[in-house]
Amino acid sequence: MNQWLDERLHISRLNDKFLRKAFPVHHSFFLGEITLFSLIILIITGIVLALSYEPSNSLIVNSFDPGTADKPNLIPAAYHSALKMNAMPFGDMMRRVHHWTANIMVAAAVIHMMRIYFTGAFKKPREINWWIGMLLLIFAALTAVTGYILPYDNYAYNTVKVVYGIAASVPWVGSWLAQAAFAGNFPGDGIIPRIYGYHIMLLPGILLALTAAHMLLMIKQKHTQPQYAKRIAYKKIVGVPLLTQQTPIMLMLTLLFAGIIMLFSAFIPVHPVEFFGPPSTTPIENIKPDWYLLWVFGALAIIPSFEFHILGGIIGSEFVGAILLPTVVIGAMFAVPMLDRSKDNNYYAENPTNHPVRLAIGTSFMALLIIMSVAGYKPDLISANVLTTANANTVLWILMFVVPAATYFATIGIVRGIRALREADERESLSHSAAADD
């Protein structure tokens, strides 16, 4: 059969070109794979969920609690279908697996990017793949946000309200933009069909296309080689081939990963739609976005109130906090490969401690995002009496500058300390060996 296929499809050429791709042997190279497996699990569970989901926000009678004939209990069809899904065998489990995998996918992608950044793998010739990776991160976040609007419970309703408000805050074109994106004034009759289209067709399509481009470029350019490869065979590709050595490792990782997600989903519930109830005018106390958007939320919580009118457009705190600031942060991440001016291609993963400034900028950037996320807990910090209403903003603003700066200098200090110790060690062993020679 192999020969039959080979005569028609030239499997052997495919084998030489792609299936023999060498994978470096180091556990940090699994992070990208975990992101990829998450995407696959998300698509499979997403298809299963879509089979039972009703993408409509028209009001229908709640079959679980119909009310009375003259005062029927009307809820949006999308919310009703989420309730029905929870009532199906393993329906709630399927929703949890989908939700948990989404969170883990973003987490794996973020740690994967940290690996790339700290080891200098974004350097020439891999700049394009860094940018594609950034786009993947952005579109993954957008897909996640549209995803948690779909159950259309009160939580989702408040979320989409804020997202609509953010879109509408763009000066000059805001209200047109928000209406075009969300099918009219909030909440239009078509808002759920619109978001459903984004979440199951448009955004996954973009994610898959970008993932394919990401993979193809990675195969073309090869992985950066770990340091040991330099010692074993300089400027040669060292690693295990995809077929057959890497494949069982991947399968094992997939199964282990799927098992962990199942375990999480079985014991840790996510987003209880019954608890939040259908959309209502009652706001939800302490509503928060998922962890990867918490930093934007935190920025909005501590930004002061202001509004400028320029040429008929309005620039308010919402636009600055929710659009301008993330654009600057994401823009800085996009610019990372451009800050490196090396002319030569980078073959080997670098030791982060050999590049203390890059390392320190990375850690202080992370510290900044963490402090901004902590600012998202401002109301909770106030109600726990850690901060007061009067001083919360001041304290959080000061922390936002002090903590990243402290992290920067601490990182550089630690790296220098390590290096000084290492050099002292080397000198000592040199002097001993010199003494032994005499």
Place this chain on the structure above:
Amino acid sequence: MTRYRKQDPEITRRRFINAAMGTTATVGIVSLVGVLGTANPVFRLTRDKMPPVEGDILVHASASKEGEIIKVSELSEQLIRAWPMGKDKEGNNLIRKGDPNNVLALYRFPKGQIIAPTNLEATIDGEIVAYSDICTHAGCSVSDDDQTEGQMKCPCHSGQYDPKRGCKVVGGPPPRPLAQLPIKQDGDKLVVAGFFLENPYPFTESEWEARKEAVKAQLA
């Protein structure tokens, strides 16, 4: 010598391909703009989507008591959410909740506590005051502040308002105070006495003026 001399083609293959790609991109973008035009449905101002209009009666908005008329005796320093209830074309009662931004916040404070910049003429005896309950920042419903008595807090991004002082912003990102709604008393009922005094969320000043004109024209 051949009769036909080989000539360079008038355009090179590369130029042809580039021009073709450019044309395709232009046509694509133009048609995308066309599609985006249809993505934005036309807004029709129906009576259930109108902002509170003079003569509307205020009814409860909480799920358990929705549609019950609010009595003056029920009001307190705790926020009560209300919908304006008007009439449809046949004269039947119609709650104007087609636009969720119509939800209102009602308070009753002891006499003398409500001060400027609140418009005292638009309150009932300087005691009962009504505001839009939609935060001017991102459009969430605003609640009572559980930390400071008699203040309001938006759960979405910690916007804080003081309902005794015209709902001016006392903390957080909201750009403007909540719009005050003039009300009057009719027996035990609360009745809307006119349009919001300022532009409520999500209107800009000019959009709000246009909306008021459209409502007046339709009701006339």
